[in-house]
Amino acid sequence: MKYLQLEIAEPLLIWYQRNKRDLPWRSNPTCYKTVVSEFMLQQTRVETVLPYFKNWLTKFPSFKILAESDENEVMKAWEGLGYYSRARNLRKLAIKINNLETIPKTQKEWLVLPGIGPYTSAAISSICFNEKDAVVDGNVVRVLTRIKNIETEFKDGSQAVKILTPLANELLCEKYPGDYNQAIMELGATVCHKQKPLCILCPVQKQCESFKNQSVDQKPKIKPKKIVKKEVNRVISLKKDRILLHKNPTEYKRLANVYEIPTLEQTGLKNIETMPFLLKNKRSISNERITEFFYYYKEEKDVSSQENLHWVQKHDLGRITLSGPHKKWIFSLIESCESCI
Numbered sequence: 001m002k003y004l005q006l007e008i009a010e011p012l013l014i015w016y017q018r019n020k021r022d023l024p025w026r027s028n029p030t031c032y033k034t035v036v037s038e039f040m041l042q043q044t045r046v047e048t049v050l051p052y053f054k055n056w057l058t059k060f061p062s063f064k065i066l067a068e069s070d071e072n073e074v075m076k077a078w079e080g081l082g083y084y085s086r087a088r089n090l091r092k093l094a095i096k097i098n099n100l101e102t103i104p105k106t107q108k109e110w111l112v113l114p115g116i117g118p119y120t121s122a123a124i125s126s127i128c129f130n131e132k133d134a135v136v137d138g139n140v141v142r143v144l145t146r147i148k149n150i151e152t153e154f155k156d157g158s159q160a161v162k163i164l165t166p167l168a169n170e171l172l173c174e175k176y177p178g179d180y181n182q183a184i185m186e187l188g189a190t191v192c193h194k195q196k197p198l199c200i201l202c203p204v205q206k207q208c209e210s211f212k213n214q215s216v217d218q219k220p221k222i223k224p225k226k227i228v229k230k231e232v233n234r235v236i237s238l239k240k241d242r243i244l245l246h247k248n249p250t251e252y253k254r255l256a257n258v259y260e261i262p263t264l265e266q267t268g269l270k271n272i273e274t275m276p277f278l279l280k281n282k283r284s285i286s287n288e289r290i291t292e293f294f295y296y297y298k299e300e301k302d303v304s305s306q307e308n309l310h311w312v313q314k315h316d317l318g319r320i321t322l323s324g325p326h327k328k329w330i331f332s333l334i335e336s337c338e339s340c341i
């Protein structure tokens with residue numbers, strides 16, 4: 001295995017040094033920058049993260065400043081990036097770290113901290129402290145199943161990660177684990193694409209068994225998630241300069257403390273047929289395809305006493321944290337609403 005380890009690691013590391021993308025968390029790297037980037041990059045594309053990362057570093061340049069910040073301010077800086085529990089956990093993590101005498105180093109030490117799972121702990125311990133822990137995410141699964149021509153059908157991505165972690169650790173470059181981890185992820189992100197991988201540019205093409213037997217497109221074999229379709233009716237109500245919004249309680253996890261236009265059920269109203277229809281919008285979250293229908297409710301009875309409903313001043317919309325899609329849609333919805341009045 002040592003031989004195979006070198007055979008893959010060496011060309012991969014050379015390629016990485018020459019081709020790595022110039023990303024802000026890679027220039028003058030610090031543990032704080034790595035942690036923030038790893039949190040932001042979970043389920044999110046690099047291009048989406050870039051402006052958020054820059055803004056975050058300006059607002060919260062260190063664990064200490066983040067730990068001392070107000071949660072609302074932190075949530076606001078995350079607005080639009082989705083999966084808001086990451087922002088809350090990042091702040092909780094900063095508070096923990098701020099109270100420690102020394103910064104944790106090993107994967108085991110990181111793993112017990114808020115918001116940190118096996119992938120993030122391995123990324124931080126290897127990139128920041130040169131610990132020998134292999135990272136395994138979707139990109140690494142793709143690269144490994146192709147290089148090793150793995151035919152197993154995984155029931156989902158998490159099972160693939162679990163099964164491939166020992167192999168990833170066997171192949172890990174012991175001398176430069178952080179760079180190796182970044183290199184294999186970079187290869188998955190920029191060369192070994194899901195569709196049409198750029199094998200011609202690949203530094204481990206010679207070692208890639210799926211390339212040799214021309215079965216690249218069939219790896220990895222992961223059972224596709226069933227697409228779930230959902231429909232949601234939402235109600236917009238305006239009162240002078242205010243709009244009625246729902247502040248999601250903590251049990252909403254991913255969207256806790258984030259404001260949204262309330263659903264029909266949240267307003268306690270019934271007859272949607274009597275309300276003017278405004279527009280329909282679609283969004284996707286993972287395997288869910290959600291269609292949202294927006295209706296205008298011209299207040300006959302005050303529904304703001306319903307749980308978690310609040311009248312929010314329109315000029316405060318820039319201050320509170322709205323869910324990404326609602327942030328995008330709210331002003332055109334208010335406009336079409338006002339034309340109904």
Ligand code: SF4
Nearest residue numbers: 192199202205208211
């Ligand atoms: S040769 Fe192609 S399939 Fe194999 S690792 Fe490289 S890019 Fe991926």
